[in-house]
Amino acid sequence: MSTVTGSTTAAISSAVATTTAAAQASVQAAAQSIISGSTNSSMDTSSLVTALVNSKTAGQAATIAAEQTADNTLISAYGTLSAGLSALQAAILPLSDGATLNTFKTTLSGTGVTATAATGAVAGSYSLNVAQVATSQVLTSAGYNASTNLASGSATMTLTVNGQSSTISLNSSNSSIAGIASAINSANDNPGVTATVVTGSDGAHLVLQSNSTGASSGISIAISDSTSTDDLNKLAVTTTAGKSISSASDLTGTDSSGNTINPSQSTISGTGWTQTQAAQDSYFTLGGVGVSSSTNAVNTALSGVTLNLTSAAVGTTQTLTVAQDTSAESSAIDNFVTVYNTLVTTMGSLTTYNASSTSQGVLLGDSTLSVIQNQLAKIVGSGVGSGTTKTTLAAIGITLQADGTLSVDDTTLNAALQNNQSAVTSLFNPTTGIAAQLDDSITNYTSSGGIIQNRTDAINSDLTSLSNQQTTLTAWQAQLTSQYTAQFTALDTLMATMNNNSQYLTQLFGGTNSAGALATNKG
Structure with a gap:
């Protein structure tokens, strides 16, 4: 049983009628070969057999081919519909999960600080004063001859940062300033120290920098060298962290x-090093509240906001403003409307009807598409809530048009985004909001076991049946061809024999325009 709908039935009937008529015409033309065969010409057995087989099977073959074409067209149409639904689902995702409605943006009145807002941010304005930024410790050794090894025998150097330690082995062949730097950087358990060599007029200096900022990132070095006169011993150093900061007074x-x-x-404490940069925490006040941090990327001071401090902000006071990002909301809503309207247009083209045309929309009258059209229109037209608490898209400037598309009044939408966030939040809440309802419905339509998949599966089953019918028909065509070929070959042979006999009798007894051999020899 075919799954084709009413919009394709006429096309199938037309194709079958055309093919059948052509087959009958071929039979009539081929039949002339029988007449030819009876008048001393050879019978065109091949054409006659082909015409007769086609006349027997053309109607069924045309029906199968037309239904296969119709089924494949339907599958393509459902693919187009499914793609449109998936595009809409992607477009409403920022609205259905509530993320876009909780999007905030930040602005700062000064320089040296950047800020980003994420989930959990709250609108507000805050005075920001940066007293100091977090820094990592930098230690610079005295200058040494670049080729001189600082250890005369076996020795070790243990570096400790924030409770993590690494011990490197040194000796008289690898303890030059460059050798020590290389050993530190290549240590598998390096505690977070980068070593470089800076060569000045007074020799090669070993420069160590902690990889992390903050008061606890100081570097301490313990040397184990039995030769007390080795210069390596001068590289022992102990770093003491500064005082914790509870107020600005702790900075002076x-x-x-x-x-x-x-x-x-x-x-x-140690004579072999100069602290060229101290380890320290950042400190600033936000809304009059003092905040210290071991890093310059601070995400604990203000909920949902990350501050990134730089030295350019030290000593300045500026205003941090956190506000609803209405531009992101507007863009997401506009995109939803655009993609929704594209889907409505697609569904319209699939169900188009033209009384003066024999070709109609592929899914015209299709119940599956009708269900989807009606459900989507109901969702966008009904709004959220009920009674006095009901909110519709019209409240934020989005109205449903007669053709099923949505129209946006930008002025009303922008006013709602600025002054009526409660309506926007209600319409697009992540549980019963319009986008959430659309998302749930589309999932039901397009998921495995959904109505589109079920419809497509039914069509594919029909295609399998049609393929089996075609196989059976092909076998029958072959059987008929063999049967007719044998019959008409025998007929052709018989007619040829009869023609030969006729010619012999004419030669013997004569014909209309000639005397036969017997008449000539009479007497």
Whole structure:
């Protein structure tokens, strides 16, 4: 039983009628060969057999071919419909999961700080003052001859950063400044230190930098060298972390000599190094609240907001503003409307009807498409909620047109995004919102076991049946061909014999225009 719909039935009937008429005409033409065969000409057995076989099978063959074409056209149409639905599902994803409606943007009135907002951000305006940024410690050794090994025998160097340690083995052949740097950088358990060699006028300097920032990122080095006179021993150093910061007053103090210092910075004990950059935490105030961090990417000060501090912001006061990103919302809603309208147009082309044309939409009258059209229109037209709490798309400037498409009033939409976020949030809430309902429905339509898949499976089953019918028909055509060929070959042979006998009798007894041999020899 074919699955073709009413819009393709006429096309099938027309194709069958045309093919059948052509087959009958071929039979009539081929039949002339029998007449020819009876008048001393050879019978065209091949053409006659072909014509007769076609006359027997043309109608069925045309029906099978037309239904196969119709089925494949239907499968293609459902593929087009499914692609349109999938495109809409992708377009509504930012609205169905609620992510876009919770999108915020940040602006800063000054320089040196960038900020990004993510899930959990809340609109607000805050005064931001950066007192200091987080830095990593940098230690620079004294200058040494680049080719001189600092150890005369076996020795070890243990580097410790924030509780993690690594011990490297050194000796009289690998303890030059470059050798030590190489050993540190290649250590499998390197605790987070990068070593470089800077050569100045006074020799080669070993420069160590912690890979992380913050007060706890200081570098300590322990040397184990039995030869006390080796220069390697001078590279021992202990770093003491600075004071934790609880207020701006913790950034200023005096040492034992009365010099002004920053107590939050690391200090070192050891004669072989100069601390060219101290390890320290960042510190800033946000909305009057002091915040310290071991890094300059701070995501704990303000919910959903990450601040990225740079030294250019130190000493400045600026305003951080977190606001709803209405441009992202507007773009997502506009894209939803555009893709929805494209789907409506696609469904319209699949169901188009023209009274003056014999060719109609492939899915005209198809119940599957009708269900989908009606359900989608109901969702976008009904809104969310009920009674006095019901909210429709019209509330934010989106209206359903007579042709099933949606129209957007940008002025009303922008006003809603700016001043009526509650309506927008209600319409696109992630559980019962319009986008969520559309997403659920499309999933039901396009998933395995959905109505489109079920319909496609039925059509494929019909194609399998038609293929089996074609195989049977082909076998019958072969049988008829063999049968007719044998029959008409025998007939042709018989007619040839009769023609030969007729010619012999004419020669013997004469014909209309001649006297036969017997008449000539009479008497």
